[in-house]
Amino acid sequence: MALSDYERSLLIDTSMQMMQQSLLSNFLFQSGPVGQSLRDMMLAPRNVVPRTNPFDEAITGTLRADVRTTLQNAANVSEAAAMVGIANESVSTIKSNLEEMKAIIESISTTPTAAQTSTYNSLRSEILSLIPQTEYNGISLLDGTKWNTDQIDSNGNVYIQAYKNGGFNVNFQDFNALNFTQLTSANLNNAANRATELSRVTNKLTSTTIINDIYTNRQSGLEYQAENLKGQSELLEQAVEARRQQPTTSTEDILLNLLLRDTGSLLDTSS
Numbered sequence: 142m143a144l145s146d147y148e149r150s151l152l153i154d155t156s157m158q159m160m161q162q163s164l165l166s167n168f169l170f171q172s173g174p175v176g177q178s179l180r181d182m183m184l185a186p187r188n189v190v191p192r193t194n195p196f197d198e199a200i201t202g203t204l205r206a207d208v209r210t211t212l213q214n215a216a217n218v219s220e221a222a223a224m225v226g227i228a229n230e231s232v233s234t235i236k237s238n239l240e241e242m243k244a245i246i247e248s249i250s251t252t253p254t255a256a257q258t259s260t261y262n263s264l265r266s267e268i269l270s271l272i273p274q275t276e277y278n279g280i281s282l283l284d285g286t287k288w289n290t291d292q293i294d295s296n297g298n299v300y301i302q303a304y305k306n307g308g309f310n311v312n313f314q315d316f317n318a319l320n321f322t323q324l325t326s327a328n329l330n331n332a333a334n335r336a337t338e339l340s341r342v343t344n345k346l347t348s349t350t351i352i353n354d355i356y357t358n359r360q361s362g363l364e365y366q367a368e369n370l371k372g373q374s375e376l377l378e379q380a381v382e383a384r385r386q387q388p389t390t391s392t393e394d395i396l397l398n399l400l401l402r403d404t405g406s407l408l409d410t411s412s
Contacts, residue, residue, distance in 0.1 A: 214303045215370035221301045222363035228282040229356035231275040238264040239346040246339045253329040261326045272316045285315030
């Protein structure tokens with residue numbers, strides 16, 4: 142079937158456009174130093190993400206920095222919770238020892254047995270040894286005589302960096318202030334001295350129980366804050382991914398658009 146004049150003209154125009162694109166492509170990608178540079182940039186394997194958008198890069202860069210900061214803050218708060226947990230473990234032991242010591246005093250009718258005296262002394266000694274030994278990475282948590290350092294101030298405060306523009310103090314109690322050294326099994330030998338000893342043990346037990354409750358609640362609160370910060374970092378990471386998925390124009394697209402602008406396109410995109 143013979144072609145009409147219009148069809149012959151369209152075929153010729155299309156063939157010419159394809160030939161022009163082929164000739165120009167060959168020149169760009171095979172001839173001369175410019176062509177070599179373009180070919181290297183567009184076709185050579187490179188570990189470069191082809192899509193670039195300065196605005197998106199700035200936004201995602203800021204978000205990634207916020208992710209790192211939030212994760213570090215979460216780690217700091219988790220570390221604070223661990224510090225309080227270690228202190229509270231020793232406080233719980235002291236509390237248990239005082240409860241046993243109180244029970245021993247209350248069980249004595251006239252004079253203590255050798256076993257009662259030995260147990261009482263052992264419980265007291267364990268309390269006195271726990272105070273200087275309770276530490277976290279070199280930070281003394283119960284012994285105020287070891288405070289006033291770069292890590293913990295003279296009042297038992299440890300500063301925790303937890304937010305973008307600041308943090309907070311975690312406070313520890315000096316158990317030397319409870320004066321456990323005044324407890325002695327020598328007071329168990331008569332009724333009057335036992336009453337004094339019982340009063341001292343009871344008072345120290347009351348104070349220790351209060352601190353134990355404070356530390357328990359403080360540890361739970363810090364763990365909750367740490368989880369919240371981790372959750373915030375996950376949201377920020379999702380925001381980074383969302384920015385990355387927005388369409389942008391690649392370097393390849395820009396070059397090919399310039400090529401087609403000069404040689405014509407097989408499709409009419411003007412409408």
